[in-house]
Amino acid sequence: MLTGRHLIEPRDFSVAEMEELFVLAERIEAEGKSWKDACRGSVLATLFFEPSTRTRLSFEAAMLRLGGSCLGFAEPGSSSAAKGESLADTVRTVGCYADAIVMRNPKEGAALLASRFSGVPVVNAGDGGHHHPTQTLTDLLTIRRLRGSLENLTVGFCGDLKFGRTVHSLAKGLSRYNGNKFIFVSPKELGVPEYITRGVLAKEGVEYQETDRLEKVIGDLDILYMTRVQKERFFNEEDYVRLKDSYILDAEKLTRAKPDLAVLHPLPRVNEISMEVDADPRAAYFKQAKYGMYARMALLASILGVA
Numbered sequence: 001m002l003t004g005r006h007l008i009e010p011r012d013f014s015v016a017e018m019e020e021l022f023v024l025a026e027r028i029e030a031e032g033k034s035w036k037d038a039c040r041g042s043v044l045a046t047l048f049f050e051p052s053t054r055t056r057l058s059f060e061a062a063m064l065r066l067g068g069s070c071l072g073f074a075e076p077g078s079s080s081a082a083k084g085e086s087l088a089d090t091v092r093t094v095g096c097y098a099d100a101i102v103m104r105n106p107k108e109g110a111a112l113l114a115s116r117f118s119g120v121p122v123v124n125a126g127d128g129g130h131h132h133p134t135q136t137l138t139d140l141l142t143i144r145r146l147r148g149s150l151e152n153l154t155v156g157f158c159g160d161l162k163f164g165r166t167v168h169s170l171a172k173g174l175s176r177y178n179g180n181k182f183i184f185v186s187p188k189e190l191g192v193p194e195y196i197t198r199g200v201l202a203k204e205g206v207e208y209q210e211t212d213r214l215e216k217v218i219g220d221l222d223i224l225y226m227t228r229v230q231k232e233r234f235f236n237e238e239d240y241v242r243l244k245d246s247y248i249l250d251a252e253k254l255t256r257a258k259p260d261l262a263v264l265h266p267l268p269r270v271n272e273i274s275m276e277v278d279a280d281p282r283a284a285y286f287k288q289a290k291y292g293m294y295a296r297m298a299l300l301a302s303i304l305g306v307a
Contacts, residue, residue, distance in 0.1 A: 003305035006115040008124045009131045010173045018173075022141050024307055025291070025298035035297070038306045039068035045098035046072035047090065048125070049105045054267055054289055055125050055134070059102050062296040066306075071098065088117040095119040099304060121303045129163040135266055136169040137299060138292035143174075143223060145291065146262045146284055152179035154220050158247050159185075159227035159272055161192040166266040167227060171196050175206045182208040183217050185247065189239065190229070214247055218257045224249070226265045226285075228272050250274040254282065264288050 002017060013021070028035050044063040048056050052074075060070045072094075087105070091114045094101055103114055104125040111124035111131075126132045144150055155174060157167045161184055171192070174180050182201065184192045191210060201208050211217055218224065226249055229240065248271060249263065265273060265285040277283050301307035 002302035025294040037067040039066035042068040047103040091118040136173040137295040156221040
């Protein structure tokens with residue numbers, strides 16, 4: 001059903017199609033080695049014009065565990081982009097060698113542009129501060145596994161909500177499910193953009209509120225999605241230094257939270273989650289990283305037509 005499809009932003013797939021991916025991911029997790037030859041003979045290209053650990057390696061691990069192969073680059077200096085080659089020519093060329101392309105680029109809209117020139121499916125692995133749809137698949141699968149449902153949840157997003165593409169994508173993803181409420185916790189300078197609050201949530205009647213105090217709302221949350229303050233998104237280093245430690249989750253703050261709260265983080269963290277939180281059973285961010293591999297295995301199997 002998803003054979004040959006691009007994934008550029010979180011709503012490119014219907015809710016029903018997302019549900020099928022989650023069921024497939026759970027099957028792959030449970031059945032393990034029976035999928036080891038599913039993509040044998042297929043090649044995945046990973047084009048990362050921006051640094052990544054989890055996303056790039058989880059895609060490569062996903063393809064390798066499905067029996068396929070990988071090629072690509074981890075930074076633009078090792079590609080012909082350093083010589084001035086256009087993105088269009090890069091994806092046209094790489095499409096001659098690979099059956100699918102996963103791309104991260106610091107420019108908003110780069111993945112959409114690539115999809116218009118590519119002869120093979122393009123998966124957006126992050127385009128600037130815009131979207132990160134496979135992280136959204138990861139996050140939704142994680143919440144589904146931990147909570148048993150993606151509906152009727154109070155979800156808190158904390159930290160850098162202005163530049164955090166994972167926040168923008170997940171808010172768009174979760175807003176499609178009934179009864180969800182959002183609480184955005186950030187300094188005023190790093191508040192969630194209006195294209196999410198007004199353009200998506202208010203337009204669709206999704207309840208949300210904004211605050212600058214995590215302690216004030218943590219007891220209401222079913223999910224707490226922490227994010228780092230991203231130095232690479234700032235034009236002014238003084239603003240970064242002033243705001244980077246604004247919100248730090250520690251054991252004391254968690255005493256006010258529900259016993260079944262799930263703490264998520266797309267990683268990498270800097271110091272926005274204290275190391276002492278790792279021992280708390282509500283800390284789910286490393287589980288989240290593992291679910292990301294299964295989500296991407298299901299996605300690759302689907303767009304390559306083997307599932």
